[in-house]
Amino acid sequence: MTQITLDTHVSDIVTQLPQSTDLFRKLRIDFCCGGKIALKDAAEARNLGPEEVFNQVKALENKREQRESMHPASFGDRTLVSYIQEKYHDELREELPAIAPYVTRVARVHGDSNPHLLRIEEIYKELRDELLAHTEDEDENVFPLILEFLKNPTTELKEQIKPHVLELEEEHENAGRLLNELREITNDFTPPADACGTYRTVYARLEQLEKDTFDHVHLENNVLFDRVREYL
Numbered sequence: 526m527t528q529i530t531l532d533t534h535v536s537d538i539v540t541q542l543p544q545s546t547d548l549f550r551k552l553r554i555d556f557c558c559g560g561k562i563a564l565k566d567a568a569e570a571r572n573l574g575p576e577e578v579f580n581q582v583k584a585l586e587n588k589r590e591q592r593e594s595m596h597p598a599s600f601g602d603r604t605l606v607s608y609i610q611e612k613y614h615d616e617l618r619e620e621l622p623a624i625a626p627y628v629t630r631v632a633r634v635h636g637d638s639n640p641h642l643l644r645i646e647e648i649y650k651e652l653r654d655e656l657l658a659h660t661e662d663e664d665e666n667v668f669p670l671i672l673e674f675l676k677n678p679t680t681e682l683k684e685q686i687k688p689h690v691l692e693l694e695e696e697h698e699n700a701g702r703l704l705n706e707l708r709e710i711t712n713d714f715t716p717p718a719d720a721c722g723t724y725r726t727v728y729a730r731l732e733q734l735e736k737d738t739f740d741h742v743h744l745e746n747n748v749l750f751d752r753v754r755e756y757l
Contacts, residue, residue: 529586531579535567536560536722543729544585547623552578560722598748602675605749606668613741614660620734621653627727635724641710649731652703656738659696667693671753678756687757690750697742704735 529538538545539556549556554567564582568575597608632646667689674682708714714732716725 531565531575532563534561535564542586543733545582546726548581556722597744603672609744610664617656617660624730627723631724631727644710648703648707675752690753707731
């Protein structure tokens, strides 16, 4: 991965760090048609301090690196649950609404000539609604029950928790099916050669969503739920 500097093109930063599109959009820095410009020059063109903008980009990069450097499979039960909530659930609540304007715009502008973009919008909306409802249910209902059960695996709690785990795993499978369809219809998230910056942003952020969701599901199905299954 190339080191980001003040001389890195804005478009290259977006390719390497898709979440930076939200920052550039807020700062009104063009990362699409006018993205082939050094970050320093782009900041100065908007009368912004280049170092200040650069530090905000690096903060996003550092946040991602910190998340990736952790090894949650070795965490205790309560720490593992907190990690899932902070890394994946909080991130989904932030990222899913943030992607929406880009998905909608690309479907509206390019959907007539690229009908698969309309299907991408449909899948995205279904995935967004399901994942947000899913994480809310886990945070408010299932995770507290799991922690109580792992601390005190009584027969009564066992009967309460079994249907929840099965339901969550079914929801995980459905999310996986939707993500697999996204990968298929986007040709492995490969945008056309002439795709605009927003088009490329949609593909990049959906691919990152796929990666994070698969990591998220793995951690729940194969680490947290396995701990529960030891007592079932």
